[in-house]
Amino acid sequence: MAHDLADLIANLASTDADTRAAAAESLGQMATDAAPAAVALVEACRDADDRVREWALAALEDLGPPPEDAVSKLTLLVSDKNPLTGYWAATLLGRCGEGAASAVDALAKAVDSGADLAVRERAAWALGQIGPAASAARGVLEKAAAAADERLARLASDALAGMEETG
Amino acid sequence: MAKKKKTVTKKSSSSLTSMWLSLTTIMSLVGGTGVSGWVNPDLPVIGPIVTSVMSMSSGSSTAQPSGPPGGMQPMQPGGTYPATMQPAAMQPAAMMTAGWGGSAQQPQQQPQQWGAASPTTPAVPQRPMASGSPPLASISYPPPPPAPPPPPPAANGKPPDALLICSFNIQVFGESKLAKPEVVEVLARVVRMFDIVAIQEVRAKSDSVVPTFVQAVNANGSRYHWVIGPRLGRTVSKEQYTFVYDTARVEVDPSSVGTAANPGDKLHRPPMFARFRTRANPPESAFTFWMVDIHTDPDEVPQEVDALADVFVAMQQARPDEDDVILLGDLNAAPNQFGRIAQIPNIGWAVSGTNTNTRRRQTYDNIIFSRAATAEYLGRWGVLDLQSTFGLSLDDALKVSDHNPVWAAFSPWEIRR
Known part of the structure; x- marks a missing residue:
């Protein structure tokens, strides 16, 4: 550095x-x-x-x-009390794609939590970016795909569709 | 085919609503022949002036400008671009003409306030007052200024036969940037080069940033004004769009200013729109057009550019008497990433084959319009390189913004078939 x-x-x-x-x-x-x-x-x-x-x-x-060496720390930050911190941690993990597979559990918890909606949405998006390696989150995503929030539901559906296509 | 229908028809709100609701569906069915929309100009691509050889011309051979009396004609495509775009033009302009349109030439005449009493309430899809969404009423804009007297030389110096439109992402445009006089000076000089500047990334808790900045722009006697949208964003960090415009050259219909609807919440920061008119003489000859300002979310570009295609088509159909839509901003996308935008029939864009960020690595910013409808496009565009234009180091240019401004020139007169 x-x-x-x-x-x-x-x-x-x-x-x-x-x-x-x-x-x-x-x-x-x-x-x-x-x-x-x-x-x-x-x-x-x-x-x-x-x-x-x-x-x-x-x-x-x-x-x-x-x-890559930032993934573990970013994974911890997804559940940060500050929504902005969680939002950006999820965003950066999503940018890692499959490289953030180790963060799937944390992201799935965020989607399924009562966290800030923007964080939940970004976590769903990040799982979609991770792709088939996020298949462990399928149940959470299916639940989110039925959510009342249109954007969360769409992002979850998109993530599931991505798993179907390539998984 | 600009302005086929000048006869005003007031549309009912119910029909407008249903039109908007159907647009997404319609657009999903719109095919397209694909758009070659741009050619790679084998020309210098970064610099204060870039003249394109884009296939988009200023109109077909049958298109005629409805220009003003006095023999003024629109600049022909392929010509050289005015020296007024050079930094030297920021000096008091000896080449200033009598001005553009009636207000400058006939200062005693007070033009009617455009649009205020228009029976054509804009049939524009507007953001619903949903929870968490700023209602349209929160959009603020100052009262339009009275018709200006003739601008002083320093305020003009622009070509009389070209409307200069610019998009500029001013990174984190807030109080801390305004606290740097050398940065404000460069920003002000940029704005004075153009007739309308669509700005993205106003990020401030205070409402005074843009007014204070426009004061700096006008410090040389210019008469710029602004309209500004609501704070937008999904997190606590919000951004605003603003149009800063030269009142000596254009006017805005204050009743037209709004934020686009965002069905499905696909756009992180739904675009701001406003309808402008050049100050031409007679006013009936003026070029009128929608401006649509956008800053996409870099992490959801494919979805957002597709949603913007719907917005573009909706704006084209928002008023029966307006077919000119200029969508511009930081798309975080190069033309080969324009998705469904590129499938809109006759769509074109100004910027191609060059980079638009200050580091000269990426093409993010553009100016998009219909080649068929907006025959007023003069075929001239450019990326205003902050470093070379103002003699700045890269570090100093980055203090101004991480984006260079992009611009395009249009006829100030409506072109009718």
């Missing part, structure tokens, strides 16, 4: 809000080069400072798939 990137990641945990905001902004301008900071950026979604959160989100939107 480049020295600058390591510094930026460290600065995201600074006690000084301006330092955190500057680090998040710098990462937000790095596009896929910021991928190694994926976990730190997801954690920054909890930050009390608006600037930190907004730039962390901008970075997360653009960084593409996270590195």
